[in-house]
Structures are given as structure tokens and as C-alpha cells.
Amino acid sequence: MIKVVAHPIIEHNLSILRDKLSSNAEFRSSTHTIAHFLAAKAFETLDLRPKQVETPFEQIDGAEISTDVVLVPVLRAGLGLLEAFRALLPAAKISFIGLSRDEKDFSISEYFFSLPKFSSQTKFIILEVMIATGGSVCSALSRLQFEEAANFTVCSIISAPEGIERILSEHPNVEIITASLDRELNSKKYILPGLGDAGDRWCGV
Numbered sequence: 001m002i003k004v005v006a007h008p009i010i011e012h013n014l015s016i017l018r019d020k021l022s023s024n025a026e027f028r029s030s031t032h033t034i035a036h037f038l039a040a041k042a043f044e045t046l047d048l049r050p051k052q053v054e055t056p057f058e059q060i061d062g063a064e065i066s067t068d069v070v071l072v073p074v075l076r077a078g079l080g081l082l083e084a085f086r087a088l089l090p091a092a093k094i095s096f097i098g099l100s101r102d103e104k105d106f107s108i109s110e111y112f113f114s115l116p117k118f119s120s121q122t123k124f125i126i127l128e129v130m131i132a133t134g135g136s137v138c139s140a141l142s143r144l145q146f147e148e149a150a151n152f153t154v155c156s157i158i159s160a161p162e163g164i165e166r167i168l169s170e171h172p173n174v175e176i177i178t179a180s181l182d183r184e185l186n187s188k189k190y191i192l193p194g195l196g197d198a199g200d201r202w203c204g205v
Contacts, residue, residue: 002164002176005041010034010179017157017195024204028080031129031157031202034179035084038155041177042125043089068122070095072144074136075112077129077198081155085127092125093118097143099136108139115147123151129198131156131178132191134163141171157198158182160191 013030016022022030046067053062069089073082075098086092098112118124126140137154144152152174154167159178162185167174182191195201 001174002159002168002178002181003041004181005037005177005179007037010037014157014180018193020196022201024201027201031080031198032084034157035081035127035155036088038081038157038177038179039085039088042085042153042155046089046123065089065091068119069093070116070118070122070124070149071127072097072124072140073127074099074140077202078127080129080198080202081127081157085125085155095124095144097140099139101135108135110139110143113143115144118149120148120150122149123153124149126152126154128154128156129158129202130191130194131159131163131167131176132185133160133189134166137163137167138170141167141174153177158191158195160185 013033016026016030046065048063049066051062051064053060069092071082071085071092072095073079075096093116095116096112096114099108099110101108124144126137128137131137141152154174154176156178158180160182164176182194184192186192
């Protein structure tokens with residue numbers, strides 16, 4: 001299942017991300033802004049449990065989030081989404097997965113992986129600024145499934161149809177949340193119209 005999040009603030013910041021003349025500071029700021037909208041959508045389905053709250057005047061029935069959440073930014077660019085998600089849910093745990101792509105055959109290799117303690121009910125949210133071929137996300141999902149994780153949401157700012165199709169073909173029960181579904185991939189597997197290399201632009205390379 002794929003959900004495309006629409007909002008005027010998202011459209012404004014997508015234009016900044018796509019503009020080749022935007023500075024790396026502007027790129028980071030707009031990435032962070034859009035990430036808040038993705039996080040709010042991803043957190044909509046978190047479970048609540050009752051909690052008694054003492055206001056300055058009386059006791060009321062309140063609620064608190066009961067879902068165990070692990071945020072999984074895919075290095076490097078996924079770090080651009082992490083802070084906004086963590087700001088909305090400070091109690092979330094964090095995992096990291098480092099993946100590199102061979103520019104000749106587009107194969108994916110893992111160079112770093114960390115994973116906190118989790119249960120069968122833990123919700124994993126994979127953070128990837130762009131879904132192009134879907135290779136990195138599929139590799140991350142497969143790695144987490146190998147560790148017996150099972151409940152996944154993938155969040156990206158820009159996605160290509162080819163990548164979405166691959167993810168849902170290999171992992172049909174995954175929820176995908178994105179701010180834009182772009183047109184296609186070019187021969188070098190870059191998204192069109194896209195925004196270039198998100199990792200390079202976010203890091204200022």
C-alpha cells in the first residue's frame with residue numbers, strides 16, 4: 001500500500017529540493033520540513049493506552065503511545081529525515097543500516113548495521129529520502145526480516161514507480177508513505193524529474 005502525502009508546505013519545499021541552485025543549507029531545511037509531514041502520517045496508526053493525568057485543577061482520562069517504534073535511517077540520506085521523526089516521538093529507538101550501490105551493476109552491499117532490542121509487535125519505520133530502484137529499501141527490509149522483524153513502514157520524500165513496484169512485489173505487506181511519486185528512472189537509475197543525488201546534496205558534497 002502506498003500513501004502520497006499532499007500539502008502546500010510540502011509542494012513549496014519540494015520545489016526547493018528539486019532546484020539545482022538551492023544551497024545545501026536550503027536542501028537540509030526543506031528535507032527536515034517535509035519529514036515532519038511524513039512522520040505525522042506514519043505515526044497516525046500508533047496504539048494508545050489510557051493514562052490518568054492531573055491537571056492543575058482536576059484529574060482527567062488521558063492517553064499515551066504504547067507502540068514500540070524503531071526508526072531506521074538508510075545511510076547517508078536517510079539521516080535527513082531522522083531528526084523530524086525523533087522530534088515527534090522522542091521515545092523511539094533508532095537503528096542504522098549503511099548501504100552502498102555499485103554504479104555499474106546497481107547491486108547493493110551492506111557496510112554497517114545496528115539494531116536495538118525489539119519485540120514481535122515493534123513497528124519499524126525505514127527512512128530513505130528517495131526510492132529509485134527500490135534496491136536499498138528491499139535490502140533493508142530483507143535484513144530486518146532476517147532478524148525476525150515483521151511490522152514495516154517505509155517513508156520517503158520522492159519515489160519512482162519502478163522502485164515502488166519492486167518493493168510491493170517483494171514485500172507486499174509493507175506500507176509506503178511518500179511526498180511525491182515521480183515519473184520514471186533514467187538509464188543511470190536516477191529519478192526523473194527528481195532532485196539529483198540526495199546524499200551528496202544533503203551532505204554538501
